[in-house]
Amino acid sequence: MKADEKIGAAKTSEQVRGVLASQLRAQSEKQLRRKLTPQTQTQNRNYNFSSNDYLGLSQHSEVIAAYQKGLLNWGAGAGASPLVTGYTAAHSELAEELAAWFGVDRVLLFNSGFSANQGVLQVLVKAGVVPIIDKLCHASIYDGVSCGGGFNQRIARFQHNNYNDLRDKLPRIAKTACPLVVSEGVFSMDGDTADIAELVRSKGSGLLMLDDAHGVGVTGKASRGVFDHSKARDIDIVTGTFGKAFGVAGAFVATDHQIADSLVQGARHLIYSTAFAPAQAEAIRAGLQLLQRDQTLQLALNQRIQLFKQCAAELKLRFADSSTAIQPLLVGDNALALRFSQALAEQGFQCIAIRPPTVPQGTARIRFTLSLHQSPSAIRALFSAIADILEADQELADACRI
Numbered sequence: 001m002k003a004d005e006k007i008g009a010a011k012t013s014e015q016v017r018g019v020l021a022s023q024l025r026a027q028s029e030k031q032l033r034r035k036l037t038p039q040t041q042t043q044n045r046n047y048n049f050s051s052n053d054y055l056g057l058s059q060h061s062e063v064i065a066a067y068q069k070g071l072l073n074w075g076a077g078a079g080a081s082p083l084v085t086g087y088t089a090a091h092s093e094l095a096e097e098l099a100a101w102f103g104v105d106r107v108l109l110f111n112s113g114f115s116a117n118q119g120v121l122q123v124l125v126k127a128g129v130v131p132i133i134d135k136l137c138h139a140s141i142y143d144g145v146s147c148g149g150g151f152n153q154r155i156a157r158f159q160h161n162n163y164n165d166l167r168d169k170l171p172r173i174a175k176t177a178c179p180l181v182v183s184e185g186v187f188s189m190d191g192d193t194a195d196i197a198e199l200v201r202s203k204g205s206g207l208l209m210l211d212d213a214h215g216v217g218v219t220g221k222a223s224r225g226v227f228d229h230s231k232a233r234d235i236d237i238v239t240g241t242f243g244k245a246f247g248v249a250g251a252f253v254a255t256d257h258q259i260a261d262s263l264v265q266g267a268r269h270l271i272y273s274t275a276f277a278p279a280q281a282e283a284i285r286a287g288l289q290l291l292q293r294d295q296t297l298q299l300a301l302n303q304r305i306q307l308f309k310q311c312a313a314e315l316k317l318r319f320a321d322s323s324t325a326i327q328p329l330l331v332g333d334n335a336l337a338l339r340f341s342q343a344l345a346e347q348g349f350q351c352i353a354i355r356p357p358t359v360p361q362g363t364a365r366i367r368f369t370l371s372l373h374q375s376p377s378a379i380r381a382l383f384s385a386i387a388d389i390l391e392a393d394q395e396l397a398d399a400c401r402i
């Protein structure tokens, strides 16, 4: 019996363990077994090409000092969920500063981008929207839909960044329900961006939700991600994380008064989960001040991206068409992607292979991410290592070359 066929049939703990064992075996056979690998303090960030700490803020002295001061002032934890006593002045100041920066009515704080997406979708789906989602949206968005309506919830998908497809599908939904168009500012596994103006134009009388986890802090003229590409009032909900450009953790939802109030009433991830630590809010506020104060961090990141793209072009490899800090190299086969990642690790570079189901079947890739931790010489050294590896491995070279 296959692993999937056994699901539901298992009644005893032995049978459940049997199902788990066969699922794990299947993952291994398909070269899809995931594993946790602890980072050590000796690992050199300069050669880490898989972190989302784009601006290096996790190590920034002002962010760390604010965290430390926050710990002394507030202690280690919030002690309760936000609606009980976990929402402190530090949280509220952070939320207000973000709302002013984005130009929205309200910002709510969540423990993670994953839970922020789930919370928003849960509430809006219960209110009656039918989500129509860009096919390449993040897992938390798909999972959020089932949080709201169970697994029978209506959901539509449009081809990635294909606004004709979106506009073709919208009227059918709009006949019976309010569509919620969902997309991302920067796509996490491809590094390409959505056309915000097209999405705003296309949504019609529906609602628009954007996840800007990889955009806020790094894209746009004032580093405000999608908010630099549109009037704030044209986008109904923006979610984002503090775990990437902000270098900390936690997340936000930026929206209007009514939707924010409804989230406070109904987003279970907000209501029933301990608030993140006030010291963490202070660290994020310090990061926000840095982002607002000067653009040198973003300029330096853009220089890294340009250099990376220049080096990539010289090798004529199948890099995705991306101008952001996410630069995926398409390999295709799972085992080959793992082999490539391993070969790079042996040369001291951390470049993680991303495989299905995170990306579509047959599109396993090395997802390189750029950050201010990397020096320009580390980027050049990476490409010299890539050239050497491909020189020695014809099968890999054939898979990656244009």
Ligand SMILES: Cc1ncc(COP(=O)(O)O)c(C=O)c1O
Binding pocket: 111, 112, 113, 114, 115, 117, 138, 140, 184, 188, 211, 213, 214, 241, 242, 243, 250, 251
């Ligand atoms: C597009 C996107 N949305 C949401 C998330 C989740 O954010 P967090 O890490 O804060 O849970 C991620 C993280 O990988 C992401 O890439």
